Amino acid sequence: MNIPDAATGATGENNAFAADLLRGHTDTIVLGILRRSEQYGFEIYKAIRDATGGEHEIKEATLYATYRRLEKDGLVESYWGDETQGGRRKYYRITDAGRAVYRGNVAAWVATRRIIDNLLDVKDTKNG
Incomplete structure (x- = not known):
């Protein structure tokens, strides 16, 4: 028996499913964060969290x-980076090719989400 998670209401299996879905979009998530600004590695980790x-x-x-x-x-x-205090940090910035891939991945995600929502007959998950 799967017991729902107190915070999300999701079962252990659902949490694993969601994690698998997210894992498949790691590149797009990172590119999306870098669209906003150049950041160093741990800063990207914190932005996601x-x-x-x-x-x-x-x-x-x-x-x-x-x-x-x-x-x-x-x-x-x-x-x-040229830090004056602490260790040196490696910064990342998105390229024009990265922006194009990001836009394509987001368009594919939106289309996929629309299809899945239609197949599952999901009208508006916020209203239940």
Whole structure:
């Protein structure tokens, strides 16, 4: 038996399903954050955590693998910051190619969400 999570009402299986869905969109999530401004690695981690009210965190190891992949694919560029205190930070910025991929991924997500909502007969989840 799956017991609902007190905070979300979701069962353990549903939480795993949601995590799988989110994991499939890590690149797009990171690109979306970098659209707003250049940021260093841990700052991106905090932005994701804070944007979800702590409901979702992406492991740092997963994020750093994502940064390397996005950079290799030419979707982000990195540079070392010139911090006067503390350790040096590696900053990331989105490229024009990254912006194009982000827009395409968001359009695909919106279309997919619309299709799934129609198939599940979801009218308005806020009103229940």
